Amino acid sequence: MTTATEPALRDEAERLLRELAGEHATLRDDQWTAIEALVVGRRRALVVQRTGWGKSAVYFIAAKLLRAHGHGPTVIVSPLLALMRNQVASAERAGVRAATINSGNVTEWDDIHARVADNELDVLLVSPERLNNPDFRDQVLPSLAADAGLVVVDEAHCVSDWGHDFRPDYRRIRTLIAELGEGIPVLATTATANDRVVSDVSTQLGVGGAETLVLRGGLERESLHLSVVQIPEATARAAWLAQKLDSLPGSGIIYALTVSAARDLASLLSEQGHTVAAYTGQTDAAERETLEQDLLGNRVKALVATSALGMGFDKPDLGFVVHLGAPSSPISYYQQVGRAGRSTDRAEVILLPGSEDKQIWSYFASVAFPREHVVRRVIEVLDTDRPQSTQALEPLVELGRTRLEMVLKVLDVDGAVRRVRGGWVGTGEPWTYDADRYERLERARESEQQAMIDYQRITTCRMAFLREQLDDPGLAAGTSECGRCDNCTGVRHDATVDAEAVQQTRTRLERPGVDLAPRKQWPTGLAKLGVTLSGKITDGPEPGRVLGRLSDLGWGQRLRSLLDEPDGPAPDAVLKACIQVLASWDWAERPTAVMAVESATHPLLSASIAGQLAAVGRLSDLGVLRLRPEHPPVSAANSAYRVAGLVGAWEVPDLRDASGPVLLVDTLTDTGWTLTMAARTLRAAGAASVLPFALASLK
Structure with missing residues (x-):
């Protein structure tokens, strides 16, 4: 493909965008810059743009253009089932043949593998967990790595352990990129990355010496109206929300910090006549899909959700996001509130923090990467010849199942262990515990927690505070006030709650x-x-x-x-x-x-x-x-x-x-x-x- 074809190529890209987003859609300058870099320059690029900017349009259009010029299918690494379902639907609108391999469609895996082998797919979406499945890694991934037209890493902040939602399985992506055939472009996208995460992800994309193009835009969202409502007592907060819910615009998401809190709140609101449902990591996959469709179709006022409903869920007219309890990081908070108001003039974003939030943060922090002697014990008990399952390893080390699996995945990427059929084996390779890095991570977590507390207390612009936490390059001096949040306008939600409503809520809870x-x-x-x-x-x-x-x-x-x-x-x-x-x-x-x-x-x-x-x-x-x-x-x-x-x-x-x-x-x-x-x-x-x-x- 030569530069002489670029005007025609942009025309074709514009046509594909209209199929994806409607007849009046036009490419943003940075969207075309990214597409051109991938399709013409065969480069590696990191796109950091706010939710709703159109990052998925970049990779679907690039995938279609590359396919039309004889290149192989695009592989998209995508973290959540909700995200995959939305992306497959988007792809089909543009005539892109797409399929997904994840834990929710096990019965379809063999057929999808055959379609990959027969060159019948334009796009294959895979969960990061699949990258280290022995069969997929050894039988499917090599051919994809050699013949892929494009590799996309969606929600790329998960690659970095500095990111708010780091996932050990994402570390495998660095190995995938290193094994790619010559000239295969790579695109990473995210809406939530500060300077440190951008630098880390860029470095990982550039493995092998390739230069990474970084396209980073402002995070301002003019429809979001941020506010904090301070109600000390948990029962009163729940009663306030029950009292306020019907007045919030459209339908939305109510976030809770734990599964039990989401269930309890959904039950309480339902009993008081609100059409809501709980959505958590423990919700059955089929039920999750039904609930997502109910919210998309405005058949529920709200889903009461944990962070399981987050990245990639696409409802442009989402009218509100309420948090009953504060997330531990302003970055993850912005990622969740960014679900709202993509195509509406106004969306309400309300935080109802609680005194118990810190204890919940401490619990989740306690399951971080363990101390060196614990990790070395995992390496010691692994056989180098005979595979051992996670279940068999558990009684030999002082780690619960979830943490043990996390440690094994990190050690796998570090080369100290390897996942094979039947479990895990040691490689015998030397391994170094990066104590300095883990200590820096701990300090970063503590800093983010303090920033989230500061967000609740500030008297200056709340949107500017969040944008500053994300090192938003569009945050210009002197023009940072949003003019919409409760601090900018002085207009605040009334925090008083009807005494009878509080008592009824207390009786129920x-x-x-x-x-x-x-x-x-x-x-x-x-x-x-x-x-x-x-x-x-x-x-x-x-x-x-x-x-x-x-x-x-x-x-x-x-x-x-x-x-x-x-x-x-x-x-x-x-x-x-x-x-x-x-x-x-x-x-x-x-x-x-x-x-x-x-x-x-x-x-x-x-x-x-x-x-x-x-x-x-x-x-x-x-x-x-x-x-x-x-x-x-x-x-x-x-x-x-x-x-x-x-x-x-x-x-x-x-x-x-x-x-x-x-x-x-x-x-x-x-x-x-x-x-x-x-x-x-x-x-x-x-x-x-x-x-x-x-x-x-x-x-």
Whole structure:
């Protein structure tokens, strides 16, 4: 392709854009610059432009033009199912033959692989996880890397561990780029990248010495009206939203920080007559697609979502985005609010921060990349010849399943391990723990959290603050005020809430009691730790109950406050709620005795609850299940290590006064293994059955 064809090429690009976006659409200058660089210059480019700018138009048009000139299919690495579905639909409008390979269409994989082999596709969208699937990596990817017309990395901030949504699977993209055939162009796109992320992604795109063209635009969005509403109490915040929802324009998204909060809020709003639904990472893939269509078609007022509904969801007329709880980063916050107001004159963006936000941030930060000795243990236990599954490795290292998989993926890219059929093997290659980088990442996270707190408190322009956090090149001195946010206009949402509405909301949210499902299967590999437990759990507890989750909108705040206070007897309100939970418990057989698990942090609290329940329910008070003084404390989150650490942890109790089921009381449950192992101790001592009850659960 020569430069003499460029005028005709631009005409064809304009025609394709009209097919994609409508008869009046015209290419932006930077859109054409990117297309020209890819199609004519066969270059590598990074496009950082706000949501709705038209980044997908760049790669679909480039893909079609390259295909028309005899080049191979375009490979698009895309992180979310919602994004893929929207992109396939967009491609089809421009006559682009597209297909996607992801966890939601497993039954179609073989057919799609055949279509790739037969050259029947213009665009193949793959999830980053597929890049390291052994079959795909070894059988499909080599031919794509050699013959692809274009490689696109969408949501490219995920490539960088400085990005707000870094994903270990995205690190594989660097290897893919390094293995590309000569002259294959690469495009990376994102709406949310500050200077540090731009530099990191540019470097990774330029692996092999290629120069990266960076096209970066301003992030101003004239339709967004930003505001912060300070309502200290969680119940009042939920009541305020229920009261305000109908007045918000069109349909929108309400973001919550946790799955349980999203479910609780969706249930509350539904009961009050609002047409909403919960959308989380635990929502079935087919149901997610239905919910997305309901929001696109304005059949719901809002989806109450976690960050699972985010990147790439395309509803141009989205009327509002509300956050019940603040994300930990202004960059991720801007990424989510950027969903709103793409084709509307006005969109409401409201943040309702809570005092519990910091605790939730701390929990998610606790699952970051672990310390060096933990990572080196993973390398040590890996065989260099015999593949080991993640499940088999878990009992050998002090990591939970999710963190272990993350570590393995990072080590894979670093060359220390390799994923093969049947699991993982060590490579024997030397590996260096980049302590300085991880410490810098930790400081960056802390800085972003502080910036998010500052955003809530500032009296200057909120949009300018967010744009500054993203190092927006369009933020000019002296012209930075948006003139639309609550600080610029002085117009604020009334934070008062009707007292009766608050009480009704509190009554609903503080309805005590959450089911506690028992553990049913022992972790694999316990034998390697000297524990002879395996298979189904036959001597554990019955299904139990919890007063509330720490992340609940209702009881969460009160339970967090209680557990943060110095140890002492349970308040009357908590005891009353515990009694309500027991009164509504549909047990097969009523307990005849109660016993408290000794708590390292709140012994008086757990003992007082057990004692009061014994008195009110006329149960035998068996006292406290005591830990052996010589037994070391157990802190492991990994299931196998935790079970092994709890074997023989308690003194044998005297159950002569227990003629029937025993109610076992603990203050806080997380993994469920403490209650499981404590129940085994009671069963071994003669208890007919054990009914676990916890004051609070972490999730």
